[in-house]
Amino acid sequence: MSSNSKKITTADLASVIRDSLGLPARDNEQASAQKPLNESYVTQSKQFDLRTEFLSEKNKSNHLELMEEYISSLNEVSAKLDSVDRSDTNSNSTEFRSLKVDEAYNINAAFLHGLYFENISDMQSQLAMDSLTFMRLERDFGTFDDWQKDFIACALSSRSGWVVTVYNAFLNRYINVAVDSHNQNIPFSSFPIVVLDCWEHAYYRDYLKDKKTYVHAMMKELDWDIIETRVKKAEKISKVTNS
Ligand SMILES: [Fe+2]
Numbered sequence: 001m002s003s004n005s006k007k008i009t010t011a012d013l014a015s016v017i018r019d020s021l022g023l024p025a026r027d028n029e030q031a032s033a034q035k036p037l038n039e040s041y042v043t044q045s046k047q048f049d050l051r052t053e054f055l056s057e058k059n060k061s062n063h064l065e066l067m068e069e070y071i072s073s074l075n076e077v078s079a080k081l082d083s084v085d086r087s088d089t090n091s092n093s094t095e096f097r098s099l100k101v102d103e104a105y106n107i108n109a110a111f112l113h114g115l116y117f118e119n120i121s122d123m124q125s126q127l128a129m130d131s132l133t134f135m136r137l138e139r140d141f142g143t144f145d146d147w148q149k150d151f152i153a154c155a156l157s158s159r160s161g162w163v164v165t166v167y168n169a170f171l172n173r174y175i176n177v178a179v180d181s182h183n184q185n186i187p188f189s190s191f192p193i194v195v196l197d198c199w200e201h202a203y204y205r206d207y208l209k210d211k212k213t214y215v216h217a218m219m220k221e222l223d224w225d226i227i228e229t230r231v232k233k234a235e236k237i238s239k240v241t242n243s
Pocket residue numbers: 063066113197199201202
């Protein structure tokens with residue numbers, strides 16, 4: 001996410017997000033979306049090529065639709081936050097407070113789905129032992145197998161959530177995070193590296209309650225080239241935050 005002082009509309013915002021997430025443009029954005037915004041959310045560039053046979057076509061299309069709904073909600077929350085009354089708020093129940101909670105939820109929902117679709121479904125999945133990714137996971141988890149075991153344990157521990165390998169700048173190392181929902185249990189200063197959706201909607205249609213088999217299947221097709229680009233970014237963050 002980056003901020004931009006230029007005034008944009010929610011229609012502009014929706015267009016940018018849809019484009020960066022590899023979704024087709026919509027012809028008729030809602031009329032109400034023309035309201036100017038002071039804030040802008042811009043996603044990282046993402047491309048999806050979900051050729052995996054470990055997920056059904058209905059699962060994939062339904063999941064992409066779900067992501068679109070999160071993006072729409074993010075647009076809506078962003079627009080409302082631009083004009084909500086900030087003068088009379090409290091920690092019990094106010095529109096402002098609700099919007100801030102929804103903001104965090106939908107930012108993560110939209111961005112994590114983009115990262116997830118980007119790093120799965122590589123049917124030629126291969127991780128080189130001399131890659132930065134492999135070396136860092138071995139450095140911080142002991143062995144690659146230990147990273148896998150910890151990743152799977154986090155996946156199975158998450159409650160309708162995610163497992164994410166992150167670079168944590170506070171710790172200056174990589175850790176796995178068991179996320180509940182889209183925004184719980186996430187340590188600050190965490191940059192996502194490997195992202196796996198563990199909500200029931202990600203696997204139940206194809207695997208029923210066998211979450212473990214779904215996790216194993218997705219891990220067989222992780223796109224390590226994409227993950228390597230994220231690790232390289234994390235290494236740059238490491239240089240800045242530990243200088
Ligand atoms: Fe999902």
